[in-house]
Amino acid sequence: MTLEAIRYGTGSLQILNQLLLPHQTVYEEIRGVQAAYEAIKAMKVRGAPAIAIVGCLSLAVELRAGAGGDDPVTFIRESLCHLTSARPTAVNMGRAARELIEFAENESMEKNSEQLRESVIAWIEEMLQRDVNDNKKIGNYGAQHILSGVPRDSVSVLTHCNTGSLATAGYGTALGVVRSLHALGRLKRVYCTETRPYNQGSRLTAYEAVAEGIPATLITDSMAALTMREMAISAVVVGADRVVANGDTANKVGTYQLAIAAKHHGIPFYVAAPSTSCDLSLESGRDIIIEVRPPEELTSINGLPIAAPDVTAHLNLTTGAAHM
Numbered sequence: 001m002t003l004e005a006i007r008y009g010t011g012s013l014q015i016l017n018q019l020l021l022p023h024q025t026v027y028e029e030i031r032g033v034q035a036a037y038e039a040i041k042a043m044k045v046r047g048a049p050a051i052a053i054v055g056c057l058s059l060a061v062e063l064r065a066g067a068g069g070d071d072p073v074t075f076i077r078e079s080l081c082h083l084t085s086a087r088p089t090a091v092n093m094g095r096a097a098r099e100l101i102e103f104a105e106n107e108s109m110e111k112n113s114e115q116l117r118e119s120v121i122a123w124i125e126e127m128l129q130r131d132v133n134d135n136k137k138i139g140n141y142g143a144q145h146i147l148s149g150v151p152r153d154s155v156s157v158l159t160h161c162n163t164g165s166l167a168t169a170g171y172g173t174a175l176g177v178v179r180s181l182h183a184l185g186r187l188k189r190v191y192c193t194e195t196r197p198y199n200q201g202s203r204l205t206a207y208e209a210v211a212e213g214i215p216a217t218l219i220t221d222s223m224a225a226l227t228m229r230e231m232a233i234s235a236v237v238v239g240a241d242r243v244v245a246n247g248d249t250a251n252k253v254g255t256y257q258l259a260i261a262a263k264h265h266g267i268p269f270y271v272a273a274p275s276t277s278c279d280l281s282l283e284s285g286r287d288i289i290i291e292v293r294p295p296e297e298l299t300s301i302n303g304l305p306i307a308a309p310d311v312t313a314h315l316n317l318t319t320g321a322a323h324m
């Protein structure tokens with residue numbers, strides 16, 4: 001069974017509300033750009049590739065209904081800029097926005113508004129299929145590469161956050177590598193960190209693993225270094241929100257300490273990401289905007305307080321510049 005985070009048919013878009021997983025499976029209708037912006041901001045849909053795909057598909061839904069009238073390029077530009085501001089670190093949305101705006105501007109030189117809408121919709125619809133194909137290749141290359149260091153044995157790997165079907169159009173990036181290892185019969189076990197504070201590991205990665213019969217063990221974030229030392233981990237594989245020109249990578253908070261612990265234990269550390277997560281316009285990770293979320297997301301779970309009232313809390317949701 002493959003989990004579907006995004007359901008799209010001509011003129012209609014639904015997302016699986018990931019805040020309710022794993023206890024409830026609820027698909028929500030996304031009728032346009034503002035609904036997608038709100039769903040992305042609230043993290044009902046998350047994961048850098050899925051954010052970009054849902055954002056762009058919400059635009060396709062509105063264009064299909066004739067949005068933008070006689071000036072679709074202005075509508076497209078404004079919508080994409082708004083969507084890009086919802087989650088600033090993950091670059092896939094910003095990158096898709098830049099490419100799509102340029103495409104629409106070029107198309108507008110030769111096509112009328114209706115034709116332009118059609119070609120922009122077709123561009124967006126291709127994103128879905130491209131993402132699944134890219135992920136399968138990442139999974140395959142990643143698995144082959146890890147196995148090249150261990151010719152016969154099964155391997156155990158450690159991963160962080162959720163980078164699977166739920167974070168992409170399907171299959172996943174880092175979790176795609178895990179899936180491929182499992183499909184080859186060479187995965188002994190994947191260790192998934194719970195990934196505080198949103199628990200994408202315990203709620204989402206564990207859910208995907210259980211649904212597909214992938215041998216998985218959930219660990220707390222604080223157990224990662226010990227697990228590396230004790231459990232014969234062959235590789236740590238994570239996803240990326242943004243990879244810049246010098247290789248610095250921003251990803252879910254906690255990734256930085258995993259990279260340091262992996263280095264300490266001599267374990268290869270891999271970032272599995274599509275080219276849509278690369279941002280060569282920035283030279284160093286120090287230039288990446290790091291997403292800071294409201295402290296309440298740290299001091300409470302589902303509205304239930306779990307910290308001393310009035311304590312000062314700070315929540316970076318992505319790791320800062322880390323050369324990994």
Ligand SMILES: CSC[C@@H](O)[C@@H](O)C(=O)COP(=O)(O)O
Pocket residue numbers: 046047048049090161162163164167168172173174200238239240241251252317
């Ligand atoms: C294929 S998902 C890549 C990254 O976006 C992923 O590693 C990640 O950290 C997701 O974080 P999230 O905050 O849940 O959007």
